Amino acid sequence: MRLKIKSLKFAAGRPVAILNNETAKQLNVHVDDRILVKKGKGSVVAVIDIAKGLIKKEEIAVSQEILKDLKAKSGERVSVELTFHPESVNLIHKKLNCIPLNEKELTKIIKDIVENALTEAEIAYFVSSIYKCGMSIKEIEYLIKAIVKTGKRLRLRGKVADKHSIGGVAGNRTTPIVVSICSSAGLVIPKTSSRAITSAAGTADVIESIAKVEFSVPQLYKIIKKTKACLVWGGSLGLAPADDKIIQIERLLNLDPEPQLLASILAKKIAVDSKYVLIDIPYGKSAKVSKPGALRLKRKFEKIAKDFKIKLKCILTDGSHPIGKGIGPVLEIKDILSILKQTPERPLDLEKKSLMLSGIILEMTGKVKKGHGEEIAKKILTSGKAFKKFQEIIKAQGGHLNSLRLGKFSKEILSPRNGKILEIDNKKINFLARVLGCPADKGAGIYLHKNKNDKIKKQEKIMTFYAESEDKLKQAIKFYKKIEMIKIK
Amino acid sequence: MRLKIKSLKFAAGRPVAILNNETAKQLNVHVDDRILVKKGKGSVVAVIDIAKGLIKKEEIAVSQEILKDLKAKSGERVSVELTFHPESVNLIHKKLNCIPLNEKELTKIIKDIVENALTEAEIAYFVSSIYKCGMSIKEIEYLIKAIVKTGKRLRLRGKVADKHSIGGVAGNRTTPIVVSICSSAGLVIPKTSSRAITSAAGTADVIESIAKVEFSVPQLYKIIKKTKACLVWGGSLGLAPADDKIIQIERLLNLDPEPQLLASILAKKIAVDSKYVLIDIPYGKSAKVSKPGALRLKRKFEKIAKDFKIKLKCILTDGSHPIGKGIGPVLEIKDILSILKQTPERPLDLEKKSLMLSGIILEMTGKVKKGHGEEIAKKILTSGKAFKKFQEIIKAQGGHLNSLRLGKFSKEILSPRNGKILEIDNKKINFLARVLGCPADKGAGIYLHKNKNDKIKKQEKIMTFYAESEDKLKQAIKFYKKIEMIKIK
Numbered sequence: 001m002r003l004k005i006k007s008l009k010f011a012a013g014r015p016v017a018i019l020n021n022e023t024a025k026q027l028n029v030h031v032d033d034r035i036l037v038k039k040g041k042g043s044v045v046a047v048i049d050i051a052k053g054l055i056k057k058e059e060i061a062v063s064q065e066i067l068k069d070l071k072a073k074s075g076e077r078v079s080v081e082l083t084f085h086p087e088s089v090n091l092i093h094k095k096l097n098c099i100p101l102n103e104k105e106l107t108k109i110i111k112d113i114v115e116n117a118l119t120e121a122e123i124a125y126f127v128s129s130i131y132k133c134g135m136s137i138k139e140i141e142y143l144i145k146a147i148v149k150t151g152k153r154l155r156l157r158g159k160v161a162d163k164h165s166i167g168g169v170a171g172n173r174t175t176p177i178v179v180s181i182c183s184s185a186g187l188v189i190p191k192t193s194s195r196a197i198t199s200a201a202g203t204a205d206v207i208e209s210i211a212k213v214e215f216s217v218p219q220l221y222k223i224i225k226k227t228k229a230c231l232v233w234g235g236s237l238g239l240a241p242a243d244d245k246i247i248q249i250e251r252l253l254n255l256d257p258e259p260q261l262l263a264s265i266l267a268k269k270i271a272v273d274s275k276y277v278l279i280d281i282p283y284g285k286s287a288k289v290s291k292p293g294a295l296r297l298k299r300k301f302e303k304i305a306k307d308f309k310i311k312l313k314c315i316l317t318d319g320s321h322p323i324g325k326g327i328g329p330v331l332e333i334k335d336i337l338s339i340l341k342q343t344p345e346r347p348l349d350l351e352k353k354s355l356m357l358s359g360i361i362l363e364m365t366g367k368v369k370k371g372h373g374e375e376i377a378k379k380i381l382t383s384g385k386a387f388k389k390f391q392e393i394i395k396a397q398g399g400h401l402n403s404l405r406l407g408k409f410s411k412e413i414l415s416p417r418n419g420k421i422l423e424i425d426n427k428k429i430n431f432l433a434r435v436l437g438c439p440a441d442k443g444a445g446i447y448l449h450k451n452k453n454d455k456i457k458k459q460e461k462i463m464t465f466y467a468e469s470e471d472k473l474k475q476a477i478k479f480y481k482k483i484e485m486i487k488i489k
Numbered sequence: 490m491r492l493k494i495k496s497l498k499f500a501a502g503r504p505v506a507i508l509n510n511e512t513a514k515q516l517n518v519h520v521d522d523r524i525l526v527k528k529g530k531g532s533v534v535a536v537i538d539i540a541k542g543l544i545k546k547e548e549i550a551v552s553q554e555i556l557k558d559l560k561a562k563s564g565e566r567v568s569v570e571l572t573f574h575p576e577s578v579n580l581i582h583k584k585l586n587c588i589p590l591n592e593k594e595l596t597k598i599i600k601d602i603v604e605n606a607l608t609e610a611e612i613a614y615f616v617s618s619i620y621k622c623g624m625s626i627k628e629i630e631y632l633i634k635a636i637v638k639t640g641k642r643l644r645l646r647g648k649v650a651d652k653h654s655i656g657g658v659a660g661n662r663t664t665p666i667v668v669s670i671c672s673s674a675g676l677v678i679p680k681t682s683s684r685a686i687t688s689a690a691g692t693a694d695v696i697e698s699i700a701k702v703e704f705s706v707p708q709l710y711k712i713i714k715k716t717k718a719c720l721v722w723g724g725s726l727g728l729a730p731a732d733d734k735i736i737q738i739e740r741l742l743n744l745d746p747e748p749q750l751l752a753s754i755l756a757k758k759i760a761v762d763s764k765y766v767l768i769d770i771p772y773g774k775s776a777k778v779s780k781p782g783a784l785r786l787k788r789k790f791e792k793i794a795k796d797f798k799i800k801l802k803c804i805l806t807d808g809s810h811p812i813g814k815g816i817g818p819v820l821e822i823k824d825i826l827s828i829l830k831q832t833p834e835r836p837l838d839l840e841k842k843s844l845m846l847s848g849i850i851l852e853m854t855g856k857v858k859k860g861h862g863e864e865i866a867k868k869i870l871t872s873g874k875a876f877k878k879f880q881e882i883i884k885a886q887g888g889h890l891n892s893l894r895l896g897k898f899s900k901e902i903l904s905p906r907n908g909k910i911l912e913i914d915n916k917k918i919n920f921l922a923r924v925l926g927c928p929a930d931k932g933a934g935i936y937l938h939k940n941k942n943d944k945i946k947k948q949e950k951i952m953t954f955y956a957e958s959e960d961k962l963k964q965a966i967k968f969y970k971k972i973e974m975i976k977i978k
Contacts, residue, residue: 025703028694028928028929030737030740031609031737032609032737032738032741033741053553082923082929089742092742093742093744096617119741120608120609120610121609121610121612121613121741122613122741122742123610124610125613125616125617125742128585128613128614131585132617132621205517248519248520249521249610252522252574252608252610252611252614253582253585253611254582255582434571440515440516440517
């Protein structure tokens with residue numbers, strides 16, 4: 001079939017062709033099928049979209065990618081024919097039947113994901129296969145290699161260390177403090193973080209309330225050269241593009257299969273050249289994993305890291321309730337600053353955990369003798385060195401510490417009775433923070449006046465909600481009344 | 490966030506909003522996420538697409554559905570905010586964990602599929618959940634009810650009978666013959682068929698080479714009133730729109746999970762008001778199912794049909810090799826016509842199977858006494874009544890029997906030695922027919938001069954390939970040389 005090109009000035013990120021619904025019927029193709037678009041000796045495989053009205057029967061609307069590949073222009077004619085699915089579709093089918101894939105096969109799938117040769121539905125099948133069938137350690141290692149191979153990779157000198165939390169605990173923003181302390185001690189910490197997927201904020205969202213977090217790789221080298229560290233968003237660097245794409249499909253159903261979690265974290269650590277890695281695994285009620293799950297993760301992390309010649313430690317921490325006082329980008333930055341500045345109202349639980357994590361990193365890298373890590377970390381913090389380092393990093397990332405503004409609509413939540421706080425549910429508090437506008441509304445969030453195990457009197461403040469719109473505040477209050485987020489005995 | 494509407498004259502089939510990539514980053518949304526688009530008191534949930542260049546940062550390109558729902562025009566401003574996934578996403582997650590769904594839950598998912606509220610990736614997760622976890626008889630029945638409820642439904646008088654083959658056998662085009670014989674005997678047969686998914690041709694593709702197959706429901710009533718039967722494509726009638734959409738996602742990975750197969754077939758039979766149904770289950774090597782699989786399907790078909798008060802029979806047939814001589818739309822019509830016209834070169838295996846199936850239907854509907862079905866069917870066929878009826882149906886569907894043209898490029902395949910044909914692989918022959926251009930190229934396909942168990946001499950013709958382009962013929966020959974499609978001993 002020959003069709004006339006209509007350019008839509010549309011860069012879809014992959015070769016996409018839009019056909020008139022009549023033309024699609026004639027070709028017997030559906031949305032997400034593929035066709036071969038040919039011009040002269042050139043050809044490109046395009047994913048199909050179908051529209052009524054936008055284009056005529058004899059036309060084909062193509063994305064910029066196709067014009068470029070075929071060296072074609074609007075108005076020219078191309079021929080169109082059916083084509084078969086890429087080989088990786090068969091491999092995904094194989095994995096969905098729980099047949100393990102080898103290195104070549106997993107590399108093929110990951111390559112096709114990065115090159116946008118697979119549709120969202122096909123990637124969803126791949127995620128389902130991992131979710132339902134799991135992966136052997138060997139398969140996870142192949143996956144890691146494939147993710148690293150298809151992305152950019154940093155090369156850094158010095159003792160390159162890193163930390164990572166598997167997430168799920170509201171307010172648990174240790175990273176900026178640990179990075180500041182450890183890089184003050186001479187370690188190189190190229191910290192890349194994610195944005196929030198289901199939580200109130202990711203480290204990238206939090207730092208973004210005071211500095212830029214999106215950089216190119218050359219810009220990143222400059223920041224690290226200047227400060228020995230960084231606090232940036234991983235997504236813009238192209239270090240693990242396959243992983244970014246897979247996570248995007250996982251979040252549709254809120255899935256986070258263990259093999260993909262392991263591969264995602266370790267591929268990113270390898271991509272930034274980390275030689276020493278500390279993994280924080282919060283576990284417990286309303287955390288991401290249970291204790292047996294945490295122990296299993298630890299075993300697998302350690303095994304895989306060993307095979308990749310990375311010195312890695314896992315620490316299991318209490319993830320049954322929020323840590324710190326603020327939940328939401330600006331509120332969390334305020335917590336971090338109060339610890340770095342050592343103000344009296346700083347959240348001591350967050351400080352304690354940050355010092356503990358810093359201590360382990362200082363010891364495992366050999367910067368500090370065994371048994372003295374936490375003590376040295378504390379010195380670096382109380383001396384103001386860590387705060388100075390944090391300011392350096394923020395400045396290098398084009399930021400400053402002024403003008404932190406909380407949402408202008410707020411509501412104090414008071415205790416209905418005297419008692420003791422038995423439980424604060426992480427998942428519910430994260431969800432509530434999102435209703436308030438997190439992470440897009442930087443000033444939105446929840447300030448906890450009290451945390452787990454604290455005593456509280458009737459009518460005393462438990463927490464304050466912040467929002468940037470009255471509407472969202474109202475929605476959050478309505479939602480709060482419906483759920484039991486806090487248990488008071 | 491407030492954005493200016495840019496209309497794309499784009500009817501996407503669901504509310505789709507395209508954002509500039511910078512705007513998407515600011516909102517922290519990705520492709521396939523959802524946003525709430527508001528104007529005044531109206532609001533609509535839209536699925537997001539992201540583009541560079543097509544639209545500006547302060548713009549939002551929206552599909553016609555959104556303009557209509559919001560009563561908005563190009564150039565007007567709308568506000569945009571984050572929203573949560575529809576409830577059915579959580580239900581799909583639940584099913585992916587193999588937790589059974591109840592009637593209300595399955596109805597919710599099916600309704601969202603029909604209303605295009607779920608993305609392709611989310612439907613892929615739903616298909617995965619069925620594929621990996623299976624479904625109880627109860628769940629399949631809920632699924633059937635939901636599919637029927639969300640589609641159109643025929644109401645017909647008389648003894649309404651139907652036949653269906655689960656497919657997979659090349660050339661097995663009994664339907665037009667069975668429909669012609671049984672409606673000649675006074676039964677009402679509102680036969681809707683599918684187009685090919687992975688085979689060379691579906692019944693709809695075959696009939697389309699001589700008549701129209703796409704009709705509206707009122708047009709269909711007229712055809713049935715005139716002829717007591719029809720041979721149309723099910724897809725254009727809107728009888729089971731949810732099923733059509735699910736099949737579209739299944740075909741990406743070539744999946745056909747048993748519960749969905751059962752639900753799909755039975756929902757369509759209920760939708761056309763069939764009271765008597767015969768299911769042909771071909772089994773064996775290179776068929777869709779093995780013998781134990783066929784027996785399991787039979788048990789389930791019978792149980793569910795009973796619950797829906799349908800008289801249903803399953804017949805297990807030999808599906809280990811092709812049936813008939815022609816494979817491909819025009820070639821199969823030629824087989825059918827030769828049987829209806831009783832020409833000497835007609836394929837006797839296809840005739841025999843068609844008579845057997847017709848006989849069973851005539852007996853189960855009580856039209857013919859037990860033990861005499863096949864005999865009466867044969868009389869109807871040899872008397873020319875069935876051919877007359879077939880001509881009536883084709884005429885009522887705007888067709889005629891002239892000008893059946895085979896592809897003008899052909900190649901005879903000769904036997905490399907004397908021997909006996911032990912095996913012809915259905916899957917490979919179907920695939921080869923698709924390489925030749927089936928089902929879009931109506932004249933493409935394979936003519937089998939010999940079939941399983943036939944003796945053959947060296948240099949005698951085994952089969953002839955037909956294609957509408959030289960290129961496809963060459964591709965098919967190349968492919969044929971690489972695979973072992975036929976075993977000769």
